[in-house]
Amino acid sequence: MCGIAALFGNVPSREAIKQMTDLVAHRGPDGEGFRYFTRNQVDIAHLGHRRLSILDLSNHGNQPMTSRDDRYHITYNGEIYNYIELKRELEKKGHQFVSHCDTEVLLAAFCEWGPACLSKLNGMFAFVIYDSLKERFFVARDRFGIKPLYLWISNKGYVAFASEIKQLTVLPGFRPGLNHQRAYDFLNWSIHDHTAETLFSDVMQLRGGEYWEGSVDDIQFQPVKWYFLNDSPFQGSLDDAASLYREFLTDSINLRLRSDVKLGSCLSGGLDSSSIVCLIHDLLGQKNARDQQLTFSACSTVERFDERKFMDQVVSQTNHQAYFTTPDHHTLMAELDEIIWHQDEPFGTTSIFAQWEVFKLAKKHQVKVMLDGQGADEQLAGYTVCYGFHFLSLFRSMRWWTLWREMALARPTVSHVNPLVLLGSKLLPDWLRVPLRRLYRRPSEKPNWLSFQYLNAEDCDPFPGVDQLGLPEYCHHMTFTSSLPMLLHFEDRDSMAHSIEARTPFLDWRLVELTLSLSSDCKISEGITKRVLRESMKGVIPKGILDRRDKIGFATAEEVWMKDSKFRQILDDAIVSSCGIVLPTVLDDYDQMVEGKEPFSNQYWRIICFGRWMDRYKVFSYLR
Structure with a gap:
């Protein structure tokens, strides 16, 4: 690197x-x-x-x-x-x-x-x-x-x-x-x-x-x-897919352990990072080198964002040396300009800061190579939003009984969103979907807090038609176009800022081609995401993690942090720095959120980061 x-x-x-x-x-x-x-x-x-x-x-x-x-x-x-x-x-x-x-x-x-x-x-x-x-x-x-x-x-x-x-x-x-x-x-x-x-x-x-x-x-x-994905449909059962998946993932990790310097791995307590850590444990055991295993994790003082109890399950099973850090918003604001400088471009959530703190901790312990679980969610439909695409695929294929059953079984996992809403959002016409997205503070066209006089951009969805994709196509979209390229950007800058090489075993091309060739049922079925990975990791990772349905992954308590009164002034400063692009009326929306009258939104962090980025790089607008 x-x-x-x-x-x-x-x-x-x-x-x-x-x-x-x-x-x-x-x-x-x-x-x-x-x-x-x-x-x-x-x-x-x-x-x-x-x-x-x-x-x-x-x-x-x-x-x-x-x-x-x-x-x-x-x-x-x-x-x-x-x-x-x-x-x-x-x-x-x-x-x-x-x-x-x-x-x-x-x-x-x-x-x-x-x-x-x-x-x-x-x-x-x-x-x-x-x-x-x-x-x-x-x-x-x-x-x-x-x-x-x-x-x-x-x-x-x-x-x-x-x-x-x-x-x-x-x-x-x-x-x-x-x-x-x-x-x-x-x-x-x-x-x-x-x-x-x-x-x-x-x-x-x-x-x-x-x-x-x-x-x-x-x-x-x-x-x-030069690269064209070979995603010919996989021929075989879920058990066949799980066996091959485990073989490919194990070999991918084994290759990524090749190094002449000290290695470690990120551990969030989720399914992906836990799989990597436990497989490394097995591989190092074959070399009688388990004492060399190190992991680095981010915790939270806010219980609903803290995954320490899941991390501890992995540490208890593998008995490796684990290190922990607890990011806080005071450190975030003190280091924000430095993080933005390293990132090159603004970033949308403070989870990037949590990852930054993990790599900072690893550097403190002289680690130069880290293995991480980036890329699994996109291929394996690991996000809550993927349920909607799964339901849409079942709806279109008229598998009514399977659709009803999947929606019922998914309910405990997506308890904060009615499965009918996830499906309905895919079926509604644009003229109805757009105002509903705005009502629920979701990104939509015609945002009333941006000045198009100074933004001078086309007001349009950057991914028209994506909402109508089936689950396999959406996984491909996330892997090659939307989610993953952005996350890889963040990880590269966070790791390299601390002179650490980040390696991503889930992005071995053989594993990606296998995963994207699998049927939707290998990704979501019985109301469970990442089905093939869960099947392949039976007996490898702790059962408490294998059965997890929630997803956090180095998230911060941003929703809590943003209610600190200091953030209002920082937001106000960012609006000024935006060269007229962000309208001051967004402060009223922010106040409504702080008072609990409006749902939490990441848009306020994006505005803060955008304004600070324009200042840090002295970015100018051609219209001002």
């Missing part, structure tokens, strides 16, 4: 690439490196790198790295978990290696297979390769976009690539303008990272599963999609 930077074309001075890498020293505190390439004594390409040493801690793993024939040069961020197997395959083809790191294997794989090497990689990655013979560059991102890769094309005739947006701010001519449409999507719909655009105008990102090949003389952003 590292921080990368690259410049191609009519590049600025060499100092610029150094400034870019300096800004992400937290991503790579163990070393730095640069390569410069010229044509007729004029620079046309710069590569920069900050290293976080995970595999082969010697200088042999330093970057940028050059191929044996001195033609290809790479700056790379990520981990190729199957690098040992690929190395053996490449050695049979005549390749020789001097290091024990995955970077050299990746570079050799590109030399051997070109872009086709991407399909052979099992891992997370974002890399830039420069062909100094043809003066061309190749940039690529892993299947699901676990590792970030941003770009900005200057009107001076060069393109810049970076691991984090903040690196672009030091470049000549860069101005942090607001992308008004993406600002609307975030403020009203609580979403970003759902397109190639960012909240910064002109800053783009390569999406997961894409690459771009270009020339230093012809810089036109034309990404190519």
Whole structure:
């Protein structure tokens, strides 16, 4: 895991690439490196790198790295978990290696297979390769976009690539303008990272599963999609699926335990993180190394947000060393500007702060690699909202008895929402659904607290038609478009801010393809979510967690925190910082919420974070 930077074309001075890498020293505190390439004594390409040493801690793993024939040069961020197997395959083809790191294997794989090497990689990655013979560059991102890769094309005739947006701010001519449409999507719909655009105008990102090949003389952003999901319907029973699921998840975790530094894992007390922790316990037992297992967790002083009793069940069963932190809103406000700086863009809930505190705790104990359960909910329909899509699928297929039974069995799990409401919300016409969403303080079109005079964005749902998807299609949507890309952004910045590599076993491509090929009944049935995971973990995780129906997952007591009188002033300041986009009347709505006359809404936190982000990055609106 590292921080990368690259410049191609009519590049600025060499100092610029150094400034870019300096800004992400937290991503790579163990070393730095640069390569410069010229044509007729004029620079046309710069590569920069900050290293976080995970595999082969010697200088042999330093970057940028050059191929044996001195033609290809790479700056790379990520981990190729199957690098040992690929190395053996490449050695049979005549390749020789001097290091024990995955970077050299990746570079050799590109030399051997070109872009086709991407399909052979099992891992997370974002890399830039420069062909100094043809003066061309190749940039690529892993299947699901676990590792970030941003770009900005200057009107001076060069393109810049970076691991984090903040690196672009030091470049000549860069101005942090607001992308008004993406600002609307975030403020009203609580979403970003759902397109190639960012909240910064002109800053783009390569999406997961894409690459771009270009020339230093012809810089036109034309990404190519290289990953296409193979989700042919699974043929087999639930028991068959559970057996294969457990096999794939166990192997995924085993691969992600490859490291030359200290490892740990996040433990929230939920089904996903508990599965990882318990499977690690079994795997380390095979190596007689269970004493090396560490977990890190966030607790809450507010009982309904606290999962400590579930965490303790896992700790009691595995008898590993567990560490805990209790995030509070005073620390949040003291560190908010720093968190926003690392995140690059505003974030929609304070759960990001809880995750921040977990990685801070892990760093305190010298851990450099953490395994986490990110990605399971999207594939396995783990969110409450997924019940509505499940009911809709049953309704459309006219499985009336099954629909009635599923709604009845789901009632204890979704006690705060009537299952009929979840189904009805999918069946109502838009002219009725929109005002009802507004009545219940859910995101909807025509929000009355935004000024479209200054926002200058199209007032529309960023995902039209999604409410009409069946459950399998909605799981695909969450995995590749809406929920997961945003959560991966948050986790990358939270972990790397503390110089920690976060690994996500549920995003092994083999496991994702299996999961998304399963029928809806393998995800939700008998009123229970994540059915295949629960079946596969029987006898592995504590029964109290296997039978859990609620979901929290490093949530904070934001609903309680927001009622602190200090937040009203912070909200008022954020409204001023929004350049007229957020109307002051939203303070009346906030007061109604504090008094208990209106339901809790995350929109007030989004406004606070948006305003502070505009201040921190000095973002300007083209309309003010």
